[in-house]
Every structure is written in structure tokens, then in C-alpha cells.
Amino acid sequence: MVVGPNLVSLLLLLLSFRLSSSLERSSTTASSTTYINQRHRLVSSSSLDESSSHQRVAESNATESTTTPLPPNIMEKEQICIIGSGNWGSAIATVVGRNAHRLPFCHDEVRMWVFEEEVQITTTTTNQNHQQQPQTAKLSNVINEQHENIKYLPGIKLPKNVRAIPNLQEAVRDATVLIFVLPHQFLPKLLPTIRAHVNPNQCHGVSLIKGLDFDAQTKLPVLISKSIEKVMGNQFRCGVLMGANVADEVARQRTCESTLACDFGSDRENERIRQIFDEDDFRVSRISDVAGAEACGALKNIIALGAGFVDGLSLGGNTKAALLRVGLLEMTKFCTLFFEGVEKGTFMESCGVADLITTCYGGRNRKCANEFAKRRGGELAYLDSESCIKLWSAIESELLNGQKLQGTLAVQEVYNLLEARNLLQDFPLMTAIYEISFKGKPVNTITDGIRTHIESAAIPLSKL
Secondary structure, X not given: OOOOHXXXXXXXXXXXXXXXXXXXXXXXXXXXXXXXXXXXHHHHHOOOOHHHHHHXXXXXXXXXXXXXXXXXXXXXXXXXXXEOOOXXXXXXXXXXXXXXXXXXXXXXXXXXXXXXXXXXXXXXXXOOOOOEOOEEEEHHXXXXXXXXXXXXXXXXXXXXXXXXEOOHHHHXXXXXXXXXXXXXXXXXXXXXXXXXXXXXXXXXXXXXXXXXXXXXXXXXXXXXXXXXXXXXXXXXXXXEEEOOOOHHHHHOOOOEEEEEEOOOOOHHHHXXXXXXXXXXXXXXXXXXXXXXXXXXXXXXXXXXXXXXXXXXXOOOHHHHHHHHHHHHHXXXXXXXXXXXXXXXXXXXXHHHHHHHHHHHHHOHHHHHHHHHHHHHOOOOOOOOHHHHHHHHHHHHHHHOOOOOOOHXXXXXXXXXXXXXXXXXXXXXXXXXXXXXXXXXXXXXXXXXXXXXXXXXXXXXXXXX
């Protein structure tokens, strides 16, 4: 057989390609950029058929992505609905909107249910004195026209594929992924409507709500994800997304982490849901401990009130660090005492210690508790309970622009539970936070909750 020069060249090219690929795979120091460029030059210089070239380009592109999208035809496309449009709801809409647009297994449109309200907008209309005239518009219209939630997340543009819908039935109709992100006290009125307009057997839920329900009879804590599942039906499964996620920072794409706790029946389905939230600046890991992740999301708001008291009295970083350490121990103890299957590793995830830290330094509960402490000052006299409630209400109204405090609700419910079970002495920090908040104890007694905990806090986590 006579071998022509063209065939020799082709064989040499193929041999060099294999050798180059082997060397690249064996090198642990070669950067992904160099790898991609080498593959590109080989493809460009070869005379191989067009289909082979396309295949190499696809392989090269796949190395650039940290998250490889699942094939588009595994199942029907996901229709995503975000239930809630406050600060956190609008922030997560920026992430989900971008991901839905790029993921092949998602419909491009992301629906966001909006509790309709009138908001003031700036206009060019002027009066005879050439002063701007205030005008109002419906929040849903403003979001859809300006692609910005000017009340709850001003200055941040939402993806154009996020559509605000004030009608709950229209928003959730035929949705396959429901993202719950609103104060949990509103859920009981909404869930029956949601249940009537989706197919629970073909739909999953993810709760971003940081709170707990409590059984009216037993007073025991109930996970909000379980309350959602109960109303939606036995086939409906609800996971949670919890983590160190200050909404404004997430919306501005500052690098952070979050934890998806779920079990939707298969690794493939779990991964689909994870990819809906995961992107370069919002890294999402998955665990199966829903109870631990969700309970941490509620309890850290209580500890954040204590952090605000420390800040308001200018007690310093050492005191605050001690409060965070003791707070984490009490959170761990509460979770393992009242919920089954809680894993110790959960407290080292973003939903655990990281969320506790960021909430105690930058969250709304810390912010309002800081103001509460400043207004009460160093007074040693007790404040009556009614005055405490009025003070919290005034601070919430003045500082939160329509948002709601979760820590004050959680601490009341947790205190009632611990008191009924004769367990207050086992949770001295949470007890101190409640007594300052609603029994009017002097704010400087916050340190009693730390000092009293010295012996019990020394117990290893494995013993709790």
C-alpha cells in the first residue's frame, strides 16, 4: 500500500493530537485557559471533517463551565414561580432569572408573585412652580416596566425574563418549581390557592423562609417546609435554601455561599433544583438535612437580636464573639433536642455558622435590636411588656420600609416552648434575649446569658 503525503500529514496530526491530549490530562498545573486554547488551535489547523470539529469545540466549551447543565430532554422544562417579592425575594429573582435563561431544562420566563401595592415614582410632570409632582403606580407594573423593585430592592435591575404577577392563581398555574420567600405568617392564606392551581405530583418546593411554626396543642416546633408539604399533599416535597445571604449583597453579585437541603427522590432531580440557584457568585452546595438547615435559619435570628444589644451598648468585639459562640451551641442543642435526624456537619455549612455570623453583623434583626438598645440606653429600670412591644413596632416601622422582623416572633415562640418544657435554664442566652425584648429587663443583662452558659457551653457537640 502506497501512503501519500496528505495521509501521512493527517496521521501525524492525529498522533500529535492524542499525545497533546494525554499530556494535558496528566498535567495538574496547566490552566483551563491554556487547555482550551491548545484544543482550539488543533481544531482550527486540522482538516478533519466538520462534525469532528464541532465535537471538539463542544468539549472545549464544557471545560469552561463550573456547572455543566443537564441535557434538555431529560424531562419537561421547569416552570419556576417565586412566591414573594420583598427584599430577599427580589434578590433571589436576580439569580434564578439569569439561571432560567441559560439552563436548557427551564422555561425562560420566571414568574414572581407580587403583593400588589401603590408605590411612589419619580416623574417629569411639574406644577406651575416647576416642582416635580409625586405620582403613584402599581408595584407590579413598575417591576415589569422598569425591571426594578423600587420599594424593596432599589437600585438593582432584575432580569427581563422575571415577570411580576399580582394574581396568585395566574402566577402559580402549572408551575413545577415553587420558591417560597415571604413572611411565614402569610402562608396559611396562600397555600390553599396554590394547591388548587398546581399538580403536587409534578411540582417541587424550596422554602427560603427563615422561621418556625409551632403546633397549637403541643407547642412543639414544626418546620415550615413540613407545613407546606402537609397542605400541598403527600406527594409534594419541599426543601430549603439557607445560608449567609444578605439580600443586597446577593443582588449585587458579591461572592457568597448557600446550602440547599432537600431530597426530591433522585440525584438527578436534586441536581436540577440545585442548578436553578447555583452560579459563579452564588455557590450552592446540597445536603439532605432539611431539619437542621431550616431550624438554623430561624434560630440565628434570635441570636442576632442579642448581637444587636451588644452593639447598641458598645460592648465590643470580644463580647460579641462570646455571644456568637454560645449562640451556636444553643442552636445546636435546640435542633438536636426537638428534631430527628439533625447532622452535626450541618452547623459547619453556610446555613449554620456562616449564616449566624453574617446575620449578627449585617441583618435586619441585629439592626433593629441595636436601635432598641440605644433607645433604652443603660437604664437599669425595667420596662413593662406593652412598652416593649410598642418600641419594637415603632423601630420596625421606621427602619425596615415594610419588611418584617422574624427574630422577635421566633424568640417569643421559642421561650414559650422552653418554659412549658421547663428548659429555660438549659438555654440561658435565648432566655436573656427574650427577657430583655419582652419582659423589659435592662439591656446590659445580655451578658448574664453568656456568663451563665460557661459550664453548659463546655459540653462537646457530640454529647448534645
